[in-house]
Amino acid sequence: MSEKFEPNVVAFLCNWCSYAGADLAGTSRIEYPPNLHVIRVMCSGRVNPLFIVNALQQGADGVLVSGCHPGDCHYMEGNFLARRRFALMRELLNFVGVDESRFNMSWVSASEGAKWKDVVTGVVNNLREAGAFTEFPRKKIDW
Amino acid sequence: MSSKPKIGVYICHCGINIAKTVDVEELTRYAVKLPNVRVARDYSYMCSDPGQLMIREDIRKNGLNRVVVASCSPRMHELTFRKALVEAGLNPYYLEIANIREHCSWVHKDKQEATAKAKKLLQAAVAKVRFLEPLQEKEVDVEASALIIGGGIAGIQASLDIANAGFKVYLVEKTPSIGGRMSQLDKTFPTLDCSACILTPKMVDAASHPNITLLTYSQVESITGYVGNFQVKVRKKARYVDFSKCTGCGLCAEECRLADRVKSEFNMGIGNRSAIYLPFPQAVPAKYTVDPHSCLFLTRGKCGKSPKCVEACPAGAVDFEQKDEIVEFKTGTVIVATGFDVFDAARKPEYGYSDYDNVLTGLEMERLISSSGPTGGKLVLGKGDGEYVPKEIAFIKCVGSRDKSTGNEYCSRVCCMYTAKLAHLVKDKLPEANVRIYYMDVRAFGKGFEEFYDRVRREGVRYIRGNPSEIFKRNGKLVIMVEDTLTAKPLEDEVDMVVLAVGLEPRRDAREVIDLLRLSQSSDRFFLEAHPKLAPVDTATEGVYLAGCAQGPKDIPDTVAQAKGAASSALVLLSSGKVKVQAQISWVNEATCRGCGYCVEICPYTAIELVSVNKMGHEVNVARVNEALCKGCGACAAGCLSGSVQQKSFMDSQILPQIAALGGKS
Numbered sequence: 001m002s003e004k005f006e007p008n009v010v011a012f013l014c015n016w017c018s019y020a021g022a023d024l025a026g027t028s029r030i031e032y033p034p035n036l037h038v039i040r041v042m043c044s045g046r047v048n049p050l051f052i053v054n055a056l057q058q059g060a061d062g063v064l065v066s067g068c069h070p071g072d073c074h075y076m077e078g079n080f081l082a083r084r085r086f087a088l089m090r091e092l093l094n095f096v097g098v099d100e101s102r103f104n105m106s107w108v109s110a111s112e113g114a115k116w117k118d119v120v121t122g123v124v125n126n127l128r129e130a131g132a133f134t135e136f137p138r139k140k141i142d143w
Numbered sequence: 144m145s146s147k148p149k150i151g152v153y154i155c156h157c158g159i160n161i162a163k164t165v166d167v168e169e170l171t172r173y174a175v176k177l178p179n180v181r182v183a184r185d186y187s188y189m190c191s192d193p194g195q196l197m198i199r200e201d202i203r204k205n206g207l208n209r210v211v212v213a214s215c216s217p218r219m220h221e222l223t224f225r226k227a228l229v230e231a232g233l234n235p236y237y238l239e240i241a242n243i244r245e246h247c248s249w250v251h252k253d254k255q256e257a258t259a260k261a262k263k264l265l266q267a268a269v270a271k272v273r274f275l276e277p278l279q280e281k282e283v284d285v286e287a288s289a290l291i292i293g294g295g296i297a298g299i300q301a302s303l304d305i306a307n308a309g310f311k312v313y314l315v316e317k318t319p320s321i322g323g324r325m326s327q328l329d330k331t332f333p334t335l336d337c338s339a340c341i342l343t344p345k346m347v348d349a350a351s352h353p354n355i356t357l358l359t360y361s362q363v364e365s366i367t368g369y370v371g372n373f374q375v376k377v378r379k380k381a382r383y384v385d386f387s388k389c390t391g392c393g394l395c396a397e398e399c400r401l402a403d404r405v406k407s408e409f410n411m412g413i414g415n416r417s418a419i420y421l422p423f424p425q426a427v428p429a430k431y432t433v434d435p436h437s438c439l440f441l442t443r444g445k446c447g448k449s450p451k452c453v454e455a456c457p458a459g460a461v462d463f464e465q466k467d468e469i470v471e472f473k474t475g476t477v478i479v480a481t482g483f484d485v486f487d488a489a490r491k492p493e494y495g496y497s498d499y500d501n502v503l504t505g506l507e508m509e510r511l512i513s514s515s516g517p518t519g520g521k522l523v524l525g526k527g528d529g530e531y532v533p534k535e536i537a538f539i540k541c542v543g544s545r546d547k548s549t550g551n552e553y554c555s556r557v558c559c560m561y562t563a564k565l566a567h568l569v570k571d572k573l574p575e576a577n578v579r580i581y582y583m584d585v586r587a588f589g590k591g592f593e594e595f596y597d598r599v600r601r602e603g604v605r606y607i608r609g610n611p612s613e614i615f616k617r618n619g620k621l622v623i624m625v626e627d628t629l630t631a632k633p634l635e636d637e638v639d640m641v642v643l644a645v646g647l648e649p650r651r652d653a654r655e656v657i658d659l660l661r662l663s664q665s666s667d668r669f670f671l672e673a674h675p676k677l678a679p680v681d682t683a684t685e686g687v688y689l690a691g692c693a694q695g696p697k698d699i700p701d702t703v704a705q706a707k708g709a710a711s712s713a714l715v716l717l718s719s720g721k722v723k724v725q726a727q728i729s730w731v732n733e734a735t736c737r738g739c740g741y742c743v744e745i746c747p748y749t750a751i752e753l754v755s756v757n758k759m760g761h762e763v764n765v766a767r768v769n770e771a772l773c774k775g776c777g778a779c780a781a782g783c784l785s786g787s788v789q790q791k792s793f794m795d796s797q798i799l800p801q802i803a804a805l806g807g808k809s
Binding site: 008010015016017019020022023025026027029030031032034037038039040041042043045046047048049050051054055056057058059060068072073074075076077078081082085109110111112117 | 216217218219242244245246247249250251252253256257259260263264267657661663664665666671683684727745747748774775776777778780781782790793795798799801802803805806807
C-alpha cells in the first residue's frame with residue numbers, strides 16, 4: 001500500500017445517462033484521474049454480476065457500475081434490476097471477504113459531467129487507499 | 144461469417160483535440176502489434192471525407208473484415224463510420240469505437256498517462272471487435288400520423304406544418320383551449336404585433352384543418368410501442384358540455400351562480416370567471432367547460448333547485464352525466480411541446496409578492512395592460528373606491544433567473560425584452576408615469592432587440608443597474624432597497640407599483656411527460672435534446688422530438704423556428720414511410736435455453752415469451768424474442784442463468800474480452 005499505488009478500475013456505463021454524462025465531462029474539459037476505463041453497455045441492467053467478478057479476476061482493483069438515476073431509466077426499469085442485483089452482489093462480495101471499496105455503484109445523468117468527475121475521483125481515491133486487489137487468483141484468459 | 148478477423152485500426156487526431164494529449168503515432172505503432180490487426184493508421188480528421196475514404200479503401204484492398212476507430216464518442220460518430228463500412232460492402236456492425244477524446248484526451252492532461260489509457264481503450268476495442276457478428280437492420284412501416292403534446296404556439300405551428308404536408312395530426316392540449324402562453328400576451332416584442340392578431344388565425348387554422356384532430360381538455364395517459372408505431376391513449380376529460388350542441392353563446396356563464404367569482408387562470412388570477420367558462424373570448428374551440436373544482440353542482444352535488452346553466456342553455460348542451468372518455472390511436476412520431484411555467488414569485492419573499500397587491504409578475508402585468516384583460520386595458524390598481532392610477536412604476540429583472548438561490552442558474556432569455564415592452568406600453572398608456580427598471584445586465588441579443596431597447600430608453604424609461612435586496616411598505620408606498628452599482632450609492636426608491644420580471648421554469652407537471660416518453664432533463668431541468676448543436680429538436684428516444692420552451696426558455700420567433708424544425712424532423716420519418724429498427728436486440732440460444740421464463744419476467748417490454756418446441760422428440764419450453772418489441776436493453780441477458788439469452792453486439796463473449804483487456808496491466 002505504498003503511496004505511489006495507482007489502482008486500475010473497470011467501469012460499466014449505460015449508454016443513455018452515465019456514458020453521456022462522462023462524454024459531457026469530456027466536452028466540458030473536466031479533468032479527473034486516468035485510472036478508470038469504461039465499457040459501454042446499453043443499460044446498467046445489462047451488467048451481469050459475473051462481469052464484476054471477472055473484472056476483479058482479470059486484474060482490476062475495483063469496479064464501477066453507473067446508470068441513470070432510479071426512475072429515469074431509458075428502458076423503464078433496467079437500473080432497478082441493476083440496483084437489486086448489485087445489492088445482493090455486494091453482500092456476496094462482503095461475505096467472501098472482498099472489501100466494499102472494490103465494488104461501486106453510482107447514478108450519473110447525461111447532464112452531470114461534474115458529478116461524473118466526483119464519482120471517478122471518489123472511487124479512485126478510495127482504491128488508492130485500499131491498495132492492489134490480490135485476493136482473487138489472477139486468471140489471464142487469452143481470448 | 145467466422146472468417147478470420149482482419150482488423151483495421153484508425154486513429155483520429157481530431158485536429159489537436161486528441162493529438163495534443165495522446166501520442167497518436169505511438170498509439171498507431173502499438174495498434175499494429177495487437178492480435179489480428181492488419182493495418183493501423185492515424186489521420187487528422189477520421190470523420191472527414193478523406194478519412195472515411197482511407198477506411199473504405201483499406202477494406203477493399205486489404206480485405207479487412209473488422210474496423211476499430213479510435214476517436215470521439217460513439218454517441219457522436221458511430222453512425223458515420225457504420226455508413227463508411229456499408230459503402231465498402233462490409234456489415235455496419237463490424238465496427239467498434241474506442242472513445243479516446245471525451246473519455247481520454249479531453250479529461251487528462253499528462254500525455255504519458257493519457258497515451259497509456261488510450262492504449263488500453265484501444266486494446267479493449269480490438270479485443271471486442273474480433274467477436275462481433277454481422278447484424279441485419281429490419282425496416283418497419285411508419286404510421287402516417289403524428290401526436291403533438293401541447294397546444295401552444297409551438298404545438299400549433301408543428302401541427303400545421305405536418306398537416307399541410309398531408310399527414311394526420313393529433314393535437315392534445317390539457318386546458319380547454321389551444322393558444323398557450325402566447326394567447327395571454329398583449330403585444331409581442333420587439334415589433335409590438337398584437338399577440339392575439341397573429342396567433343388566433345393560426346388557432347382557427349389548426350382547429351379547422353381536415354388533417355388535424357384537436358383533443359382539448361385532454362391528457363395523454365400512456366404511450367407504448369416504438370418509433371413509427373406508437374400506441375397512444377388519451378383521456379378526454381368530461382367538460383359536462385355536449386360539444387356538438389354548444390354554440391358558445393355564453394348564456395350559461397352569465398347565469399352561473401358563481402359568475403365572476405372564480406379566479407381566472409387565463410388572467411393570472413387578476414380577473415374572475417364563472418364555474419362554467421370559456422377561458423378567453425377567442426378560445427378555440429369556442430365551447431364552454433364546467434370547472435369541476437369550483438362548480439357547486441359537481442363539488443356539492445347541489446346548485447339551488449337545479450343548476451342555472453342547464454336552465455339557461457337554449458341548446459340543452461350542459462350535461463352533468465358526461466364521463467371522461469378514452470381515445471386510442473396509433474402515431475408514427477411524437478412532438479413534445481408542453482411549454483413552461485413562470486417562476487413563482489413567492490419564492491423570493493424579500494420582494495413581497497405574497498404580501499402586497501401592487502407587486503405583480505410580468506405575466507399579470509401583461510393581463511392588466513391587455514385590452515382583452517380584466518380592466519379592458521386600463522392600467523389601474525385597487526378595486527372600487529380604492530382604484531388608483533400608479534404614477535411611480537418599477538420593474539425588477541432576473542426574478543428567478545440567473546439566481547443560484549432559487550436553483551435557476553440560467554437566463555430566461557425573454558425577460559429583458561418583455562420588460563422593455565411592458566415599460567413601453569406603460570409609457571404609451573400613462574405618458575406621465577415615471578418608469579424605472581432595475582437590472583443586472585441587459586441582454587438584447589435578437590433581431591431588432593437592441594434597437595427596441597434603445598427606443599424604450601429614449602422614451603424616458605430609466606435603467607438603473609442594481610439588484611434590489613428588499614421591498615417593504617412605508618406610508619402606503621412601496622419602498623425598494625437597492626444599491627445603484629454604477630454609482631455605488633444605496634437608494635430607497637418609493638413607488639406605487641412593482642413588476643417582477645419572473646423567469647421561465649420547466650412545467651411543474653413535467654414529470655408526467657418524462658414518465659410517458661422516458662425523456663431526460665438537462666441540469667436546468669428542461670427536457671434534454673439529443674445534441675445541443677447538431678440534434679437540437681431530437682431526443683434520446685427515436686421518433687420523439689422537442690419544440691418550444693419545454694426544451695429551454697425561448698422567445699416566440701425561436702419557438703416557431705424550433706417547432707418548424709421538429710415538424711421537419713417528424714416529416715422526414717413520416718414521408719419516408721419506413722424506419723430501421725434497433726438491430727442490437729436480444730437473441731436466445733434455444734439449444735441451451737431451459738425454459739425457466741426468468742427472462743420473460745425481467746423484460747419490461749413483454750418482448751420475450753415462452754414457446755413450445757420439439758427438442759429431440761420432447762416438447763419443451765424455450766424463450767423466444769419478439770424482434771419488433773425488443774428495444775435492446777439487455778436486461779434479460781444479464782438475468783439468464785444459463786447464458787442462453789444474449790444481446791447482440793453486447794454478448795458475454797464480446798464483453799468478457801473487453802474486461803480482460805482492461806483488467807490486465809498495460
